[in-house]
Every structure is written in structure tokens, then in C-alpha cells.
Amino acid sequence: MLDKKHMGDVHKFRKPRNSRRHSFQSELPSLRGPKRRRWTRVQSILVIIGLLLGAFLGLKLIGETGFASEEASFQCGSVRVIDGDTFDCGSTRIRLSGIDAPELPGHCRQGRQCTPGDPYAATQNLQKLVAAGAVQCRKTDTDKYGRTVARCTSKGVDLSCGQLSAGQAVRRYGYILCL
Template sequence: MLLLALACTLIAVDGDTLRCGEERIRLIGIDAPELPGHCQKERSCAPGDPIASKEALAAASRGTAEIDRQAYDRYDRTLARVRVNGVDLSCAQLAGGHAIYRSDWDLLGEIGIGCGATKQLTSIPASPRRLSSRAAHPAPPATEAGWSYRNCGEARRAGATPLRRGQPGYGAHMDGDGDGVACEPFRR
């Protein structure tokens, strides 16, 4: 693998795409929420807050960058693994809940393994029903609808809390009062 230090300022286009001068760089292995008006009806787009996702990528992109170019997509973007100050940006977006893992977009399987995405993330749908906080909460069955952190401790370690219904990483099993906000801070 060839890693090159870049002499440009990375600019976040959205939560999974950067610009370096004229080059557009698409981060491999992840899909971030689309900016308003960009999710076409026939597409299944990643859930979450697209503005927060873009802002998180912009913040993580400040510093010395290295690009591992792997291919080009149909939009002529460079498909790459990008590290800034030693931090993999795909991993950072996953850990922060700003993107979802896509194994079919992980060209060499590096993100799934390197970011622990295939180990940390389980596929759990968000449940719209309200649960009593006293009720036992078995983990919901896995589906292809989305993914969830296993528990609030894992979500807190990733810096992704609190999580809201529809946001990547949210799971009804972590929302004890069923209000749509999981792993909220304790109020005294």
C-alpha cells in the first residue's frame, strides 16, 4: 500500500466525501447521511443527521493527512482510506455514529477489520413501541434495517451519546423509557 502525505487542506463535502484541491475523495467502507435533497427516492440512504456528520468529518480532517488510494467510483471520485494525524476517518465517523458500515463498499475489508465494525456493530432495528422502564429488554433480533451499539457503555466509549431514534447506532434496547433518546445523561 502506498500512503502519501498531502499538501492540501481537506474540505468535507458531506459525511463521507472530502475535497483536496480538485480531487474528490470518497471514504471507503462507510455511508453517511445525505445532505437535504440528495437522497433519491430509489436509494436506501443512511439514517442520521447529515449536518452533524459533515461537521464531524470537517473537524476530524484538520491536520496532516495520508491517503491510501484504492480505486475510482462511477462519479470519478477517488475511493480511499484517509488518515489524519494517524486517525482513520472512516473509523472516526463510525465510532461517532456519523456513518454506517457498508461491507459492500469496503474494497479490501480493511474498515471492517481495522475499525472493528464487524465486531462492534450488530444489526438491530429501532422499535417505535414504548416500553416500560421496568420491563426486561432482551436484545431485538438482527435485521438488515440498521445497526446498533450493544449497550450504552459501548456507545459512550465511542463518544456517540445520547443517541436519538433514527440515528446510526440507536437501539430501542438502550432506550429504557421509550422516549426516542437512548443513553441520555443522568439528571439529578
Template sequence: MARASDGDSLRLGDERVRILDIDAPELAQNCTETNGRVWSCGKAARDRMAALLASGIVDCRPEGKDQYGRLLARCVVGGRDIGATMVSEGLAVSYGGYAREEAAARKARLGIWGGDFDAPKAWRDDHPRPQGIMNWLSGFGV
């Protein structure tokens, strides 16, 4: 059974998997709509990932591991590419593989593109997690 960890990673059984070529807002990250309303874009991305994973059988094709030991993979569920779906719905940015989907989401002002947000990497750089907590959390698949 697959479980969403956040908007760009999941667990398949005991295996931690990071979706290739996307970066979703962090769980604690907020975004701002053009009208000034703040929304929890990180939680929205995680919730959408959870809904996708619950919609069918998840099939992941590993392409290596990242620095945290997670599998880097392209995953599909019900014939839908999870990375493409997250980017096309404006809940993740493309890291090269989904430029067309990102351009369409930007043009339609979907999700994070409907207002102001910090790119997930920039947000992480501005909100570093203490290393001790990261080591402790890694035991839980975070």
C-alpha cells in the same frame, strides 16, 4: 487543504475523495432520537468530518475510483482513521470495513444509532436527485 463535502467525502485540492467502507447520512437527511426530537444527522456528519479534517494533516491512500470519478480512499488525520472515527461515533454506517466500530456505536446508541433513521442508501433511493442537477453539481464536487 482538505474540505468536507459531506460525512463520507472530501476534497483534497481539486481531487474529490470518497472514504472507503462507510456511508454517512446525506446532507438533507434527518434522524429521530428516541424522545422524538428530529436532528440533522447529515449536517452533523459533515460538520464532524470538517472538524476531523481541520485537526491535522490529511493523508489518503487511494484504492480506485467510483462511478462519479471520485477517488476511493482510506484517509487518516493525526494518526486517526477517518472512516473508523465516523463509524465509531455513530455518524456513518459501515460497508464492511468497520463492523467492530459499528457494533460498538450501536451498543452505546451513539449518533444515528440513538433513535430511528433510514440507512443512507435507502434515504437516497427515496429522495432521488434529478439527473440534470447532479450533472450541474458535479462541477462543484458534490
């Protein structure tokens, strides 16, 4: 109601501070959508565990083509080194996984950019690594030339990582984790 004192005065109408803009807005559904629920601590922990498990499995599969089976693992009785990333394990030609070593003269196909470096030093380093002890391999793939691609160790040293750490090869054809 109007105050008697201001009854004849003309006033600009102002919206009262705490009133609703339009009464019909309260009847309309909210345009913002439903309120978002916050994540509970249990949900957060489950998501973190899932991410860690996924990362672990991803890292495991990067170095291998799957979980190792008995058929995929084998030991080499006799080893004959061909070059810095290839050797014969008995009658099976093995290509070391994840690396590329310099090619011997005449072995680099035309149009291919071969790894720079001394192919003889790379070959000698691989010979030294396999001579350290029995060579144990785990097949990861077969390349386009029919060679078995494998992760191999000799006396606990991964041969691919040994070639990388000696500077006799570069990372190529997938990722390998060397610790």
C-alpha cells in the same frame, strides 16, 4: 480330524473363531484403498503457517486494493468537506472507503435507501477530524462517479473509523478493519 467319541453324531457346522471367512479373499486387493498416512508435525506446521500468511494477506487486501505504492499515497494540502463521507483534497474529490454517511437534503437519489441520521452532524464531525492535522490518504479504488475512494488519516486517526466510532456513518461498500 474328528474325535472318535463324536464320530457318529450329527453336528451343525460352526465356523471356527479365528479362521478366515473365505480363502480367496486374501488374494483380492483391499476394497478400502491404501492406508492413509498420518500428517507429520512438519507438514502440520507448514499448513498452519500457510493459513496464517493467507489470513494476513487477505486482511491487508480487504482494507486496500493492493500493497501501497508511492503513487497511491498522497497528502492533502487543502481540505474542503462536502458531507460526512466526501471531501475535496485540492482538486481531487475523495470518498472515504468502507462507510456511508447520511446525505444532505436533496442528495439522496430516488429509489436509493440512504443512511439515516443527521447529515449536518456527520459533516461537522468530519470537519473536526480533518482539522486535527494534515490529511494523508491512500487510494483504494475509483467509484462509478469518478471519485477517488481512499483510506485517509488525520493526526493518526482513520477518518472512516472516526466517523463510525462517532456514530456518524455506517459500514458499507466493503469491509474495513477499525482497531
